[in-house]
Amino acid sequence: xxxxxxxxxxxxxxxxxxxxxxxxxxxxxxxxxxxxxxxxxxxxxxxxxxxxxxxxxxxxxxxxxxxxxxxxxxxxxxxxxxxxxxxxxxxxxxxxxxxxxxxxxxxxxxxxxxxxxxxxxxxxxxxxxxxxxxxxxxxxxxxxxxxxxxxxxxxxxxxxxxxxxxxxxxxxxxxxxxxxxxxxxxxxxxxxxxxxxxxxxxxxxxxxxxxxxxxxxxxxxxxxxxxxxxxxxxxxxxxxxxxxxxxxxxxxxxxxxxxxxxxxxxxxxxxxxxxxxxxxxxxxxxxxxxxxxxxxxxxxxxxxxxxxxxxxxxxxxxxxxxxxxxxxxxxxxxxxxxxxxxxxxxxxxxxxxxxxxxxxxxxxxxxxxxxxxxxxxxxxxxxxxxxxxxxxxxxxxxxxxxxxxxxxxxxxxxxxxxxxxxxxxxxxxxxxxxxxxxxxxxxxxxxxxxxxxxxxxxxxxxxxxxxxxxxxxxxx
Amino acid sequence: xxxxxxxxxxxxxxxxxxxxxxxxxxxxxxxxxxxxxxxxxxxxxxxxxx
Numbered sequence: 001x002x003x004x005x006x007x008x009x010x011x012x013x014x015x016x017x018x019x020x021x022x023x024x025x026x027x028x029x030x031x032x033x034x035x036x037x038x039x040x041x042x043x044x045x046x047x048x049x050x051x052x053x054x055x056x057x058x059x060x061x062x063x064x065x066x067x068x069x070x071x072x073x074x075x076x077x078x079x080x081x082x083x084x085x086x087x088x089x090x091x092x093x094x095x096x097x098x099x100x101x102x103x104x105x106x107x108x109x110x111x112x113x114x115x116x117x118x119x120x121x122x123x124x125x126x127x128x129x130x131x132x133x134x135x136x137x138x139x140x141x142x143x144x145x146x147x148x149x150x151x152x153x154x155x156x157x158x159x160x161x162x163x164x165x166x167x168x169x170x171x172x173x174x175x176x177x178x179x180x181x182x183x184x185x186x187x188x189x190x191x192x193x194x195x196x197x198x199x200x201x202x203x204x205x206x207x208x209x210x211x212x213x214x215x216x217x218x219x220x221x222x223x224x225x226x227x228x229x230x231x232x233x234x235x236x237x238x239x240x241x242x243x244x245x246x247x248x249x250x251x252x253x254x255x256x257x258x259x260x261x262x263x264x265x266x267x268x269x270x271x272x273x274x275x276x277x278x279x280x281x282x283x284x285x286x287x288x289x290x291x292x293x294x295x296x297x298x299x300x301x302x303x304x305x306x307x308x309x310x311x312x313x314x315x316x317x318x319x320x321x322x323x324x325x326x327x328x329x330x331x332x333x334x335x336x337x338x339x340x341x342x343x344x345x346x347x348x349x350x351x352x353x354x355x356x357x358x359x360x361x362x363x364x365x366x367x368x369x370x371x372x373x374x375x376x377x378x379x380x381x382x383x384x385x386x387x388x389x390x391x392x393x394x395x396x397x398x399x400x401x402x403x404x405x406x407x408x409x410x411x412x413x414x415x416x417x418x419x420x421x422x423x424x425x426x427x428x429x430x431x432x433x434x435x436x437x438x439x440x441x442x443x444x445x446x447x448x449x450x451x452x453x454x455x456x457x458x459x460x461x462x463x464x465x466x467x468x469x470x471x472x473x474x475x476x
Numbered sequence: 477x478x479x480x481x482x483x484x485x486x487x488x489x490x491x492x493x494x495x496x497x498x499x500x501x502x503x504x505x506x507x508x509x510x511x512x513x514x515x516x517x518x519x520x521x522x523x524x525x526x
Contacts, residue, residue, distance in 0.1 A: 014492070015491065016491035016492055016494075017492075018492065018494040018495075018497075018498055019499060020498050020502075021494060021497065021498055024498075024501040024502050024504070024505045025501070027505040027509070028501075028504070028505050029507060031505060072506050150493060151489070151492070155509070158509045158512055158513070159512075159517065160512075161509075161512030161513060161516045162508045162509065162511060163512075164512075164515070165511070165512065165515040166508075166512075167513070198504070198505075198508075199506075201501065201504055205501055264516035286522050287522060287523055289519055289522060290520050290521065290522030290523030291520075291523050291524070292519070293515075293516045293517070293518070293519030293520040293523075294519075294520035294523055296516050297513065297516050297517060297520060298509075300513075345523065457505075
């Protein structure tokens with residue numbers, strides 16, 4: 001087959017390969033695809049260029065996020081089979097091609113080509129890129145899976161922080177003070193080429209651990225001693241038949257829905273919360289922009305900090321903190337949030353850090369419940385909860401706010417119903433998390449005579465190619 | 477697990493020193509991330525100064 005250097009067998013790490021090369025490989029991918037959350041920078045230019053509505057331009061992003069969930073769910077098993085390098089390479093090709101096709105669409109004045117390029121092709125790159133390094137990281141860091149996935153998924157939050165100022169500077173370079181569609185097309189070509197180059201760094205750096213590899217000083221017995229961490233393996237097709245998968249799906253859905261509720265409205269919300277007697281907001285547009293900047297730091301930082309913290313206290317208690325803490329903070333936001341700007345900002349900052357932490361901790365939670373065998377594929381299927389929350393969160397908040405009054409005239413009290421609904425949403429997630437128990441043995445893959453290692457280590461089926469390993473085939 | 481090679485057992489073979497490579501790849505990813513964090517923090521400071 002062409003491009004054999006991408007094959008899994010060519011990516012097995014040589015003896016002594018440092019596992020600290022894997023997180024930057026994963027970061028290289030996630031930093032690039034995180035650009036998806038920086039589309040607001042050029043939205044207005046595209047509206048003007050295509051002479052269309054903001055909604056029509058927003059559809060580009062919506063298609064990309066839907067394709068993220070769909071491709072992660074559909075290609076997850078393929079990702080686990082072919083390994084991280086081929087997946088990352090495919091993701092890089094799709095992501096870069098998405099930008100180039102979209103640039104052509106802008107130049108030709110054909111919005112549907114932009115939908116196809118950035119939305120469909122780029123969206124597939126998003127999905128593949130998002131899940132590609134996760135299972136590899138978990139195998140390299142069986143002792144600290146939360147830290148490992150936190151580092152990678154932190155990159156997704158950081159990607160938008162990099163892309164937003166970079167895109168603004170490039171747009172100013174290409175289009176001056178009022179950049180049009182031509183400047184956006186040039187921006188897309190530049191980003192496509194640059195992201196492809198950075199993602200190639202990940203492609204050529206990533207390695208899978210050799211069968212039997214365990215890190216120095218790691219005692220697999222320490223994993224076996226934890227009640228909520230399995231040493232067995234569950235396939236993706238079996239995982240989705242377990243209540244644990246769907247309970248975790250609900251947990252992720254609720255956590256993301258609540259977080260998106262604030263993220264979507266952040267700038268408007270802080271201005272609406274603090275109005276003087278005449279209805280004029282005491283929070284300026286500049287301060288509101290600062291609030292959004294602070295939230296993006298909380299979102300990114302929470303991914304790393306909370307996910308690493310979950311290695312210490314366990315995944316289930318961590319989600320009790322996210323969801324229980326979220327309930328308390330949303331309740332406080334609804335009741336006393338308007339009493340002080342400092343309190344308001346502090347509450348929102350912690351809520352958003354829980355939102356980011358929920359994304360970063362979930363792969364390690366999956367590893368604990370289902371083992372490493374097809375954790376990438378299972379993670380891909382779970383991401384459909386994200387796509388669902390992406391629709392549900394804004395729908396709830398916008399629906400409630402629309403019923404309360406007109407934008408620009410809302411006050412803190414108008415947000416109360418939406419915030420209390422989020423308390424309810426988080427309570428559902430809280431209960432779902434409490435109901436999660438270890439997966440029944442009937443869903444475990446047969447041992448097939450092989451020594452079963454600790455989760456994520458040497459002897460798990462996923463340490464070798466599950467598609468070609470005869471003992472794995474026999475186990476199916 | 478006794479027949480499983482561990483990182484310690486790999487010590488017997490000559491090992492490549494990956495420190496320079498680790499420094500390079502981390503720099504490549506952390507430099508743009510630092511650029512992004514700088515701009516986000518700069519925007520966030522407007523919350524207190526704006």
